[in-house]
Amino acid sequence: MLQVNYIRENREKVVKGLLKKHFHRAEIAITEVLALDDRRKQTQQQLDESLAEQNQIAKEIGLLMKEGKKTEAEQKKTRTAELKNSSKELGEKLTEIEKSLIQLLYTIPNVPHESVPEGKTADDNVVMKQVGEMPSLPETALPHWDLIKKYDIIDFDLGNKVTGAGFPFYKGKGAKLQRALINFFLDRAEQAGYTEIQAPIMINEDSGYGTGQLPDKEGQMYHATEDNLFLIPTAEVPITNMYRDVILEPKDLPIRHAGYTPCFRREAGSWGAHVRGLNRLHQFDKVEIVQIAQPENSYEKHEEMSEHIQSLLRDLELPYRVLKLCGGDISFNAALCYDMEVFSAAQKRWLEVSSVSNFETFQANRLKLRLKLPDNKKVLLHTLNGSALALPRIVAAILENNQTEKGIRIPPILVPYTGFEWID
């Protein structure tokens, strides 16, 4: 959620940025925000005045009562009755205005960083770099959904039976590979200075609002209505919400956390031929990295996170590229976002395995996550996160790219974690 004061002071910049994000009603929405905010202030002021008078009279009555002047006290009560009525009306009006304002703000996306390229769709994203050699596979190469059957390591049919589509079972070396990847990612994050977190995988409503999954994207989350809890779509949600309503000091920063969790996404309506196998699941494993940084250096941290993620891909020997998302493709919350894609050689497709974003103050504003400066002023902090990494597509690429006649070769860096060199 954008700050109203920021909008007010940077109106042109905000509108321009929102248009880059293809938020076409930017001008209208901003005008309305400012108008609502003016009305809010005006009403608040009227209410405050009314309440101030009431408080004043109440004090006077208190004094009169002490002195035993009951009649005079009774007289004062008439005026209070009037004031109470007007306060009530003003209060209701204020609540209504505030509600409209918040609702409107919820519909306005974050302003993109100036380096975000113009563009409408994923085709307009800018390839920043491409690393690694593209494997050349024989004609007989299989896509991962065939490989997992051949070696009996991941079972979708069992998942269908026990839970439903998109909830596969990992078996034997398939299960061990999962565990190896998680441990590898966590160890590397720890080496890079991230404190490991084991977070709850269900969150409450407040947390959903805090990081922006609510109110708009509730359809993406599984909802346990009995207890009004949501299964997390990413560890970003519980980890970032650790800092909801928190005021930090410069010495606490930057904060670096890494957490492994399963992630749950309903993915309503997004199924099709291009999401076969491991390409899209309802439940998957992911190690997430989160940083909380000072506004003046958050973009350095963003680069740092991007570099960390890339180092994982290089060590796994996967060919990858880094995209800078264009205005039209970048997410609602993000100011800047890089996507990391690995090449899955049998599908001959680039698969998104990580997304690293700087949200600037967009989440912090909802979270009320602030920094207390030496002069006691409070400013909103910047939040960042990235996948490091999401497992299924990494697994898909490893399986496809490393397939040989004698089996699937495990990348050497993982062998200490898996305990085996081949899936055969």
Next chain:
RNA sequence: GGAGAGAUGGCAGAGUGGUCGAAUGCGACGGUUUCGAAAACCGUUGUAUCUGCAAAGGUACCGGGGGUUCGAAUCCCUCUCUCUCCGCCA
């Protein structure tokens, strides 16, 4: 699941209707003292929002929401959470 207790400022902990935004203690910060430190002493020390160049002032907030009252941290209702005991249990 049953019974009971509770939720107050960074922490501890008073406060049961009228200068209570809230005693006191601890912590933190600044100062005096000291070669330096400790101790002692003095002072400062919540958040949000509005008016204002500022100084200053208004309003709201004692778990959340609602109510009673001229006036509520204090009374009533309700929700949430925490703790203790019993039951069940990885």
